[in-house]
Amino acid sequence: MTALIWENSTDYEVGNVDQDGLWKKVIGELFEDFLLYFAPDLHAQVDFSEKAEFLQQELFQQIIKDKKGRKITDQLVKVHLKDGEEKWVLVHVEVQSDNEPKFAKRMFQYFYRIFDKYDKEIIALAIMTSPHKSEFPTEFRYTYFGTKLNYAYNTYKIVDHSYEELEQSDKLFSKMILAIKYMHDTREDVDKRYTFKMKLMREVIKSKHYSWSEIKAVFYFIDYLLRLPEELSEKLYDKMSVIMKKEGNGMVQFESEGWSPTMEAIFTRIHEKGEKEGIEKGIEQGIKQNKVELVLGMVKEGIPIATITKIAGLDEEVIKKLVGWK
Incomplete structure (x- = not known):
């Protein structure tokens, strides 16, 4: 069983972007890719022929008692390991951005509450989404009159990963991390955001590594995270419809239901253009x-x-x- 606790950024304005919801959705749809990117050693031990089962969120509320005033998305996911043993792996994941002095202590509190309730192995992973360098502790230490405790956990800081590194990676979640970096770097420059968004979408479309369902999930995340004003959105639709038709590897024939607004607009333009071209061709043929x-x-x-x-x-x-x- 894998427990996911996903906490949204709080130290910068994000407008109407629901990052909590976006992360929860993409983890649910691309859980295998999530583990492959953030916990590759664990990924190698999971038997993905057995479908991961996302359990009711209420089951975890008993563990996290101090949620008041905090934006936290939590999930429980049951997975099966390749060794066939009846055991759980609990993965504790947070996205943290502000310089909270008691962060390490809170990570430990989540750990021991899960451990006390389930008595199972736990992998803890803290994902820092802030664009700023920070000195977050990666362990919690306690000492008092000879009583000592040392609790360490894994960390992933987006700021520590370069554009070049992420662009060279074929892993799906590298594209989501790129989108977050683009969001930070283009808060005051919508033209730059337009360029980045189109570049990122084109790279995903051209890749032969991803299925349609994976591309759909990634595009949903990218589209809502990198929002554009209406004028630039229309420009993006026109440009991307040409790119999609040319490099989409048959995606224009794929059922467009459930896609993000940008992709729905692109599909609409492709189909409308195809109908127009068909009519014009028929008229020309009729005249001839x-x-x-x-x-x-x-x-x-x-x-x-x-x-x-x-x-x-x-x-x-x-x-x-x-x-x-x-």
Whole structure:
């Protein structure tokens, strides 16, 4: 069983971006990729042929007692290990950004509450999303008259990972980390954010490493995290629709339901352009085949359009265009 506790950033303005919700969604949809990126050693031990089971959130509320006033997303996930043994692995994950002096103590408190309740192995991972360098402790130490305690946990700081490193990685969550870095670096420059967003989406589209469902989850995260004003959004839709049609590896034929707003707009543009091109091609073909007079004559005689389509061998939309109907 894997317990995920995901805490949102609190030391900077994020506008209307629901990072808690975005992280919760992407972890749920890409849990295997999440472990591959942040906990590769654990990932190697999990049997992913057995579907991970996300349990009810309420089960974990008894463990985390000090949630009041804090933005925390928590989940319980049951996984199976390759050794076949009946045991749990509890993974404790937080996203922390402000310089909280008691952070290490709180990490330990979460640990012992989980351990006391379940008595299972726990892997603790703290993910720092702040764009600023910080001196967060990576362990909690306690000593009092000879009683000593030392609790250490894993940390991942986004600020410590360069653009070059992330861009060279094929792991899906490297794209999410890139999106966070782009968000930080473009808070005051929407044109730069537009360029970064299009670049990142294009890289994901061109890659042959990801499935459609994986791309859908990544794009949802990127789209909502890197929001753009309407004018630049429209520009992005137009540019990306061309890129998608050219480099999308058949994605334009994929069912567009459930995609993020940007992807839905791109699919709409591709389909509308395809319909327009089809009608224009049909008109051109009709003209070349000297069928215009034939069609106009049948329309004048009041022949039903369904019959005209069969006789002329043209689509109904093409016939409507030829005679000026809407």
